[in-house]
Amino acid sequence: MKKIYLIINIFVLTMLIACSNDNLDVDLDSVAAPANISALTTVTQDNTGKVTFIPTGDGVTQYKIKFGDGSADSDFIPAGGTVTHTYKEGVYKSKIIAMGVSGKTTEVDQQVTVSFLAPTDLQVALAHVLGDNLSVSVSAKANLETFFQVYFGETPNETPVSFMEGETIAHTYANVGEYKVKVVALSGGIASATYEETVTISNPVLLPVDFESSTLNYAFTNFGGANTAVANNPTINEENPSGKVAKLTKNAGAEVWAGSFLELGEPIDFSTLKKIKIKTWSPKAGIVVKMKLENLTNPDINAEVDVTNTIDNGWEELIFDFSAVDNANKYQRVVVFFDFGNNGTGADYYFDDIQLTSGVETVKMPLIFESSTLTYTFTNFGGANSVLASNPDKTGINTSGKVGALTKGSGAEVWAGSFIELAEPLNFSSFKKIKMKVWSPQAGIIVKMKFENLAESSINKEVDATTTVANGWEELTFDFDGATTANKFQRVVVFFDFGVNGTGKTYYFDDIKQSN
Numbered sequence: 001m002k003k004i005y006l007i008i009n010i011f012v013l014t015m016l017i018a019c020s021n022d023n024l025d026v027d028l029d030s031v032a033a034p035a036n037i038s039a040l041t042t043v044t045q046d047n048t049g050k051v052t053f054i055p056t057g058d059g060v061t062q063y064k065i066k067f068g069d070g071s072a073d074s075d076f077i078p079a080g081g082t083v084t085h086t087y088k089e090g091v092y093k094s095k096i097i098a099m100g101v102s103g104k105t106t107e108v109d110q111q112v113t114v115s116f117l118a119p120t121d122l123q124v125a126l127a128h129v130l131g132d133n134l135s136v137s138v139s140a141k142a143n144l145e146t147f148f149q150v151y152f153g154e155t156p157n158e159t160p161v162s163f164m165e166g167e168t169i170a171h172t173y174a175n176v177g178e179y180k181v182k183v184v185a186l187s188g189g190i191a192s193a194t195y196e197e198t199v200t201i202s203n204p205v206l207l208p209v210d211f212e213s214s215t216l217n218y219a220f221t222n223f224g225g226a227n228t229a230v231a232n233n234p235t236i237n238e239e240n241p242s243g244k245v246a247k248l249t250k251n252a253g254a255e256v257w258a259g260s261f262l263e264l265g266e267p268i269d270f271s272t273l274k275k276i277k278i279k280t281w282s283p284k285a286g287i288v289v290k291m292k293l294e295n296l297t298n299p300d301i302n303a304e305v306d307v308t309n310t311i312d313n314g315w316e317e318l319i320f321d322f323s324a325v326d327n328a329n330k331y332q333r334v335v336v337f338f339d340f341g342n343n344g345t346g347a348d349y350y351f352d353d354i355q356l357t358s359g360v361e362t363v364k365m366p367l368i369f370e371s372s373t374l375t376y377t378f379t380n381f382g383g384a385n386s387v388l389a390s391n392p393d394k395t396g397i398n399t400s401g402k403v404g405a406l407t408k409g410s411g412a413e414v415w416a417g418s419f420i421e422l423a424e425p426l427n428f429s430s431f432k433k434i435k436m437k438v439w440s441p442q443a444g445i446i447v448k449m450k451f452e453n454l455a456e457s458s459i460n461k462e463v464d465a466t467t468t469v470a471n472g473w474e475e476l477t478f479d480f481d482g483a484t485t486a487n488k489f490q491r492v493v494v495f496f497d498f499g500v501n502g503t504g505k506t507y508y509f510d511d512i513k514q515s516n
Helices: 002-020
Strands: 035-043 050-058 062-066 083-086 090-099 105-114 120-129 132-143 147-151 161-163 169-172 177-186 192-201 220-223 226-232 244-250 259-263 275-282 288-295 302-308 314-321 331-338 347-357 379-381 384-390 402-408 417-421 433-440 446-453 460-466 472-479 489-496 506-515
Touching: 035 090, 035 105, 035 147, 035 161, 050 062, 050 090, 050 105, 062 083, 120 177, 120 192, 132 147, 132 177, 132 192, 161 169, 220 226, 226 259, 226 331, 244 331, 259 288, 275 288, 275 331, 302 314, 302 331, 331 347, 379 384, 384 417, 384 489, 402 489, 417 446, 433 446, 433 489, 460 472, 460 489, 489 506
Parallel strands: none
Antiparallel strands: 035 050, 050 083, 062 090, 090 105, 120 132, 132 169, 147 161, 147 177, 177 192, 220 259, 226 244, 244 347, 259 331, 275 314, 275 347, 288 302, 288 331, 379 417, 384 402, 402 506, 417 489, 433 472, 433 506, 446 460, 446 489
């Protein structure tokens, strides 16, 4: 068997060499050794000591197992294969040897416990996954066990998931509810140890509310002849690129006080931010939009604020000032009324993105750099420096007064750039492209745009575009197909003449906006 796999590797190398004659340059020395090597080891529950190794890893073409009991090593097996071996009772240190296409190997020790007694001292850690209300994680440890199996209790004839001590297994439930999770510790004997725990899966609606989730239940309660449901955005644009919003229909003859409410999973925390903002769409301007907050158990404990809209047939952001409320009142019900004080006419009104706010202007898309009250804070790296500057060329497609100016200093790194952070994550439910106006002293340079998650910069996506105009404004389009709202991209990074060291040139950018 060993000779067979050696022949296969020689064949692969021969093919690579043959391909190199067709201008394929393959440097096997640069191919990394296999990584992330481990093996699931299971044992039959019949006192025979028969153990099955299921090795896994990255960049592996074949495996070999040293069993650790003085017996001969296994033959080489291909990736995806298994090895069985019969042990006597005991604890053994096996070794997993993984080989890649270059012939480089990685070795990992793995303990194998074979006992015909039942496992003891089974300890299980069952926890909710942070940031994912529908998922849980499970890990376990015990004495005398060989491996574990977990049943998540979601289906009647569930196939258990096998795992080793030291591993953590995650599972995502399709629906909310209570589920009985069972973890079984198995050894080489018939007896086993079992742990059971009931986990409650809930998915509460919490601020901010954007109506984009496919798993949340946006359960509106309607009164007075109004009716609200999640619907498609009637006007997807820069002001609101969301795909889904809430639609309130105030039916013909509905009461002047007709409205709808949504109950949150926890009271609104007004300890820091005292205002609530909401995007609204109305077929007419000048109507009263009322927001009322109520205590769940006692609706007589409430507060309400009126705001008059100013735009018809378009989105605008309204801010409701609840600075006077007592946070101890535990407001948890959000009530919305449109055209308050007038009977219904059958008109449809839309609202979206209900969230707490300071009430002051914030940095958000579209980035036009014209605000006199905002501070545009750039963070620079690699020898680049960005500032707010006057437009050097008020002609053509950009006559703005203020723009961003990035100077890539002499000798700056090829990856030098700058970033600015937005007040809220980008919504990619509908608009997947980003447009940016740029001014460059030369054509044919690479302009890179990168988005990052604020909490975890490894969650990112970058796209390149190439300039075609020198000493003039042009609009570049960056296609972020594949980006999702769940990525929570909030950091906008720009690079000019990417891949080339800085020469002291200054580049300008403006009007960064989402587009379809």
